Amino acid sequence: MSAPVPGVAVSVARPGPDWLADSVAAAGGRLVPPGPDTEALLWFGGDLADLRSALDAAPGTRWVQLPSAGVDSYADAGLLDSPGITWTSAKGAFSRPVAEHALALTLATLRHLPERARARSWGRPAGTSLFGADVLVLGAGGIARTYLDLLAPFGTRNVVVRRQAAPVPGTERTVTTDQLHAELARADVVVVAAALTTRTRALLGADELAAMRPGAVLVNIARGGLVDTDALVAALASGRLGGAALDVTDPEPLPDGHPLWDLPTALVTPHTADTREMIEPLLRARVEENLRRFVAGETLDGVVDPVAGY
Numbered sequence: 117m118s119a120p121v122p123g124v125a126v127s128v129a130r131p132g133p134d135w136l137a138d139s140v141a142a143a144g145g146r147l148v149p150p151g152p153d154t155e156a157l158l159w160f161g162g163d164l165a166d167l168r169s170a171l172d173a174a175p176g177t178r179w180v181q182l183p184s185a186g187v188d189s190y191a192d193a194g195l196l197d198s199p200g201i202t203w204t205s206a207k208g209a210f211s212r213p214v215a216e217h218a219l220a221l222t223l224a225t226l227r228h229l230p231e232r233a234r235a236r237s238w239g240r241p242a243g244t245s246l247f248g249a250d251v252l253v254l255g256a257g258g259i260a261r262t263y264l265d266l267l268a269p270f271g272t273r274n275v276v277v278r279r280q281a282a283p284v285p286g287t288e289r290t291v292t293t294d295q296l297h298a299e300l301a302r303a304d305v306v307v308v309a310a311a312l313t314t315r316t317r318a319l320l321g322a323d324e325l326a327a328m329r330p331g332a333v334l335v336n337i338a339r340g341g342l343v344d345t346d347a348l349v350a351a352l353a354s355g356r357l358g359g360a361a362l363d364v365t366d367p368e369p370l371p372d373g374h375p376l377w378d379l380p381t382a383l384v385t386p387h388t389a390d391t392r393e394m395i396e397p398l399l400r401a402r403v404e405e406n407l408r409r410f411v412a413g414e415t416l417d418g419v420v421d422p423v424a425g426y
């Protein structure tokens with residue numbers, strides 16, 4: 117009988133980044149093809165059929181690391197329910213670039229930059245300052261918290277809506293979604309930074325958009341599915357909302373000819389809050405830290421709760 121090979125067996129479902137082999141070795145693991153030895157499986161994106169095949173080939177997998185903060189597509193595919201597997205995401209890891217983009221979108225939409233950037237004549241002065249504004253943030257995860265930090269110099273009055281009313285630093289109060297309508301009516305800026313789950317899909321529908329303060333602006337850097345797109349188009353077209361700045365849309369990619377492209381108060385960026393170059397070192401740090409923890413038997417970072425869906 118041959119002696120067992122030392123080191124935790126780590127597999128990658130599809131070819132991974134260049135640094136991966138070094139990272140696995142540095143953590144005390146050994147990289148093996150997905151198979152009966154596999155204990156940890158790393159997934160860097162691609163066709164989910166390949167992830168399923170790797171999991172089928174590696175029935176002893178105890179941990180799967182995902183490459184994104186949002187796991188809605190994996191939840192929708194029924195993958196997170198796999199018994200005996202801990203799933204980790206990149207939740208919180210991309211907070212800085214995404215919160216920075218959210219701040220850029222906030223300022224741009226308050227200052228009517230979408231219209232002014234497209235204008236070819238001088239026009240009327242218009243726009244609102246962020247200083248002292250009432251800001252409502254949906255979600256209390258990594259991005260929401262970093263965004264609240266970035267707001268500090270603006271002296272905004274911040275409120276967070278989250279699943280539980282536990283306090284969040286930098287806010288006047290934290291409330292649960294049953295108080296969403298009342299809070300929407302008080303906000304100048306509404307920022308969507310929550311995970312897309314069965315509970316948050318279309319959280320901002322026609323009724324919620326109607327509850328917003330006239331002239332208020334909406335920023336979405338989370339997932340398009342949290343907002344009812346048709347209702348948003350109607351609220352912008354009627355002039356009731358002051359503007360919307362969206363890094364994420366439903367559908368995504370936003371098709372050519374969609375009304376959101378032409379509405380003067382809409383600003384769309386094509387899911388570029390965190391570009392590949394921005395993500396790479398952040399994801400690497402998350403993967404390397406989790407490899408170290410897995411080998412050491414410690415609690416992993418970014419563990420997904422399959423029931424909550426994020």
Ligand SMILES: NC(=O)C1=CN([C@@H]2O[C@H](COP(=O)(O)OP(=O)(O)OC[C@H]3O[C@@H](n4cnc5c(N)ncnc54)[C@H](O)[C@@H]3O)[C@@H](O)[C@H]2O)C=CC1
Binds near residue numbers: 206
């Ligand atoms: N535009 C982009 O490039 C990016 C978008 N994202 C999206 O942003 C989301 C947030 O990212 P992170 O802050 O890193 O994730 P996170 O997992 O740290 O935060 C998610 C937050 O969603 C909130 N949430 C969940 N269910 C809720 C409910 N029923 N009601 C109210 N709030 C609820 C919770 O407060 C939770 O903390 C991700 O799930 C992802 O979809 C993430 C990274 C980049």
Ligand SMILES: O=C(O)C(=O)CO
Binds near residue numbers: 210
């Ligand atoms: O990490 C995520 O969820 C993203 O959307 C990356 O762009």
